[in-house]
Amino acid sequence: MVKWVSKKVIVQFITFNLVGLLNTAIDFMLYTLLLWFGTYYLIAQIIAYGAGMINSFLLNSRYTFHKGDTLVSKPRQLNRGVRFVVWNALLLGLTLLLLAAFTEWWGVGEVISKVIVTVVTVALNFYGSKKWVFAASGSRA
Template sequence: MRDSLRSFIIFGLVGIVNTGVDIGVFALLTWWQLPWLAAQVIAYGCGVMNSFLMNRKWTFRQQGAFTKGLLRFILLNLLTLGVTSACMMFLHEQLGVLLWVSKGAATVLGVVLNFIGSRWWVFRAEPRSLEEVMVREQTGGEI
């Protein structure tokens, strides 16, 4: 439980940096008159790469299996990108919510989806021994 709390706090701090990257790139691209959806995809992609590298090293302290983790992270974030873009489209274009309010709501949703997917799928620690597998089964995955 303590490890999950530590991971969530660091994930949140990394997320602040990623959100800054995302919003900064989004603001720059929309200021340059790029359509908002294209700006969203590019900005989100910049945040994703930063997120993978920082979360891999500091949040989940994962070593090895770089390519497998990166592919899973990309798949998770493509799913999250689709959900957050649909959220923005619904809020902004269907309900008339201000673009930046829509972006904020989509960002909050994206944080929740990414933490769950990162913790339990992308950066999941693989058991190293039969004893560790048995302990994981008995404790519901926590060691």
């Protein structure tokens, strides 16, 4: 095993990806449902991503990074929530840009584009969530 990868990080990564599978299922099902109802694909992505994002925050706070405890002060909880929203807004922007690039510029279908973009953003999302969103104050755990 690589020296800098601890068992805790591996467990967090696996848990993060299990939560991510659920988030992706919520996101993907809502996205395809909205497309089926005729919603413009970028609007569908914003709505679907928002639903997955809410689920992600709740489950990753509690199970992946164990930050759902009630002993944390309200300002720290708010700070974490703001970081989560900022990080996910950046990821959403990247997702929209990549979706548009694959769909509009390169002619890839909307659903296939969604799959490709999801694969591309998973590792980036874990890294940012671990190192910034859910990191302990003063720590880059």
